[in-house]
Amino acid sequence: MNAVLLTPPTQPVRATIALASSKSESNRALIIDALTGFRCDLQNLASARDTQTMIRLLRAEDPTADVLDAGTTMRFLTAYFALTGQTKTLTGTPRMCERPIGLLVDALRTLGADVAYLGKDGYPPIQTRGFRHSGVSELSIRGDVSSQYISALAMLAPYLPGGLTLHLTGALGSVPYMTMTLQQMATFGVTPRADWAAQTIHIPAGTYQPTTYAIESDWSGASYWFSVVALAANAELELLGLKAESLQGDSAIVGIMDQLGVQATYTGKGFRLTKKAATDHIAVDFTNCPDLAQTVAVCCAMKGIPATFTGIESLKIKETDRVLAIQTELRKFGADLVEVEPNARYEVKPSKQAIATELISVDTYDDHRMAMAFAPIAMLRPVVIEEPSVVAKSYPSFWDDFAMIAEVN
Ligand SMILES: O=C(O)C1=C[C@@H](OP(=O)(O)O)[C@@H](O)[C@H](O)C1
Numbered sequence: 001m002n003a004v005l006l007t008p009p010t011q012p013v014r015a016t017i018a019l020a021s022s023k024s025e026s027n028r029a030l031i032i033d034a035l036t037g038f039r040c041d042l043q044n045l046a047s048a049r050d051t052q053t054m055i056r057l058l059r060a061e062d063p064t065a066d067v068l069d070a071g072t073t074m075r076f077l078t079a080y081f082a083l084t085g086q087t088k089t090l091t092g093t094p095r096m097c098e099r100p101i102g103l104l105v106d107a108l109r110t111l112g113a114d115v116a117y118l119g120k121d122g123y124p125p126i127q128t129r130g131f132r133h134s135g136v137s138e139l140s141i142r143g144d145v146s147s148q149y150i151s152a153l154a155m156l157a158p159y160l161p162g163g164l165t166l167h168l169t170g171a172l173g174s175v176p177y178m179t180m181t182l183q184q185m186a187t188f189g190v191t192p193r194a195d196w197a198a199q200t201i202h203i204p205a206g207t208y209q210p211t212t213y214a215i216e217s218d219w220s221g222a223s224y225w226f227s228v229v230a231l232a233a234n235a236e237l238e239l240l241g242l243k244a245e246s247l248q249g250d251s252a253i254v255g256i257m258d259q260l261g262v263q264a265t266y267t268g269k270g271f272r273l274t275k276k277a278a279t280d281h282i283a284v285d286f287t288n289c290p291d292l293a294q295t296v297a298v299c300c301a302m303k304g305i306p307a308t309f310t311g312i313e314s315l316k317i318k319e320t321d322r323v324l325a326i327q328t329e330l331r332k333f334g335a336d337l338v339e340v341e342p343n344a345r346y347e348v349k350p351s352k353q354a355i356a357t358e359l360i361s362v363d364t365y366d367d368h369r370m371a372m373a374f375a376p377i378a379m380l381r382p383v384v385i386e387e388p389s390v391v392a393k394s395y396p397s398f399w400d401d402f403a404m405i406a407e408v409n
């Protein structure tokens with residue numbers, strides 16, 4: 001399938017969506033499970049390719065681990081193979097080999113891991129070649145590039161003699177992903193202590209206990225359905241498997257979409273989304289929920305609500321340069337994401353065009369979130385999404401679910 005044509009619904013939008021489960025929670029649980037010798041009972045693991053890749057690579061005998069385009073899989077497995085002393089080559093897609101890993105490798109080397117770069121310094125492919133504890137039990141690492149390095153170190157740290165104290169430097173990003181890690185660790189029997197004001201995390205030495213653990217549905221995946229409700233003339237959706245109190249920072253979509261005209265009500269089984277009045281301008285800081293930026297940018301642009309975005313710098317080192325990708329694709333609709341303060345503040349300029357008649361085709365840049373963020377435009381006008389299979393990274397059944405509310409050809 002090279003492209004899909006999405007056609008607006010002719011009926012009110014009504015559906016119950018069994019959301020994909022969280023790849024972030026799954027990939028953490030899988031690393032912890034591996035450290036117990038695979039003795040946990042993990043329920044509702046994600047069908048996401050990133051998680052299926054993690055499952056396969058944790059048990060594979062192969063000397064090479066190809067993570068494809070999965071960032072958490074690359075970062076978590078690097079720490080896992082390095083600190084458990086395994087010899088493994090870690091590689092991925094060409095884009096993965098442009099996503100930085102130097103801060104994590106530096107930290108692992110400080111702890112005593114032998115890690116070599118096989119290509120460009122600071123980037124995959126890399127090889128882990130053994131571990132002899134250096135005796136270091138306290139280190140500093142920047143917290144403003146990717147929280148995944150810190151989650152990776154934290155999950156392995158209980159197995160270091162003396163544990164580990166991490167001092168995070170710079171302005172912290174993606175903090176909820178770190179707290180998700182620490183809370184999952186606690187569920188499996190090792191409780192870290194974080195002092196966020198001091199930017200310090202202390203992880204005691206210990207061992208994870210085999211535990212039964214059920215993964216929640218994915219709030220990042222849920223965000224596209226919020227956007228559907230915001231953009232549709234008449235919509236009511238039930239999203240299953242979301243908790244009222246989530247570990248996932250992307251549950252912030254509830255508060256953001258409340259301003260964009262979506263009422264989310266907890267049902268006991270998930271959330272019911274209904275329409276309400278929207279505000280006429282929003283300001284969102286995505287520092288703690290970077291994966292929501294594309295959803296919200298497209299929704300504001302197409303709903304005609306100008307928005308101020310901050311905290312989107314980390315988007316440039318994800319599956320693609322997401323800032324550039326959003327700008328390029330929004331411009332096709334007469335909208336834009338304008339950088340008003342270099343690397344700091346952006347404005348979403350909504351489409352001024354009345355619904356243009358020509359059929360617009362959205363490029364997706366090997367990025368699942370580009371495909372899913374632009375799909376809700378189909379609530380307003382027909383739209384073509386190129387390379388729709390990119391959704392498999394986090395939400396393989398996305399198009400089957402979308403077919404319940406619009407025509408997908
Ligand atoms: O730890 C995680 O599960 C993730 C952390 C975030 O990355 P950064 O910490 O690099 O922002 C997020 O964008 C990614 O989709 C998943």
Ligand SMILES: C=C(OP(=O)(O)O)C(=O)O
Pocket residue numbers: 069070071072073291318319369394
């Ligand atoms: C950035 C993402 O994932 P990762 O960094 O794990 O590849 C994402 O899913 O949007």
